[in-house]
Amino acid sequence: MGVEREAPLLAVAGDVIEERGLTNVRLVQGDATATGLPRAAFDLVHERLLLMITPAVGRVLAEMIALARGAHRPRRRGAAPSRNAGHSRPAAPPDPGVADDPTSRTP
Numbered sequence: 001m002g003v004e005r006e007a008p009l010l011a012v013a014g015d016v017i018e019e020r021g022l023t024n025v026r027l028v029q030g031d032a033t034a035t036g037l038p039r040a041a042f043d044l045v046h047e048r049l050l051l052m053i054t055p056a057v058g059r060v061l062a063e064m065i066a067l068a069r070g071a072h073r074p075r076r077r078g079a080a081p082s083r084n085a086g087h088s089r090p091a092a093p094p095d096p097g098v099a100d101d102p103t104s105r106t107p
């Protein structure tokens with residue numbers, strides 16, 4: 001699944017997928033800060049060359065964490081690490097832009 005906000009660049013991605021004969025890739029037009037994709041549904045959430053250009057780093061990271069299976073509930077500050085801590089993903093860094101995002105709060 002690939003997400004791209006701009007239609008012309010989505011078309012370029014579609015051309016690359018077709019040229020390479022990839023049959024297991026889907027593209028959607030959307031905003032990486034609010035993809036509308038199902039929460040906690042993806043084994044791997046990846047970006048390339050987006051965080052370096054977006055002004056919404058915290059919101060993109062919060063969305064990526066929300067999409068990742070089993071990684072959308074950050075550990076409470078000060079809580080002991082879980083036994084599988086070596087396999088956990090870090091929570092998004094503090095960012096005023098995500099202060100009101102429910103995915104950025106600890107339960």
Ligand SMILES: C[S@@+](CC[C@H](N)C(=O)[O-])C[C@H]1O[C@@H](n2cnc3c(N)ncnc32)[C@H](O)[C@@H]1O
Pocket residue numbers: 003004005006009030031032033047048049050053054
């Ligand atoms: C430097 S390009 C990298 C494209 C591609 N990821 C790659 O590695 O070749 C950054 C891309 O991010 C897209 N983009 C920027 N902000 C975005 C957002 N909020 N949501 C989705 N796509 C975004 C741009 O339209 C652009 O296509």
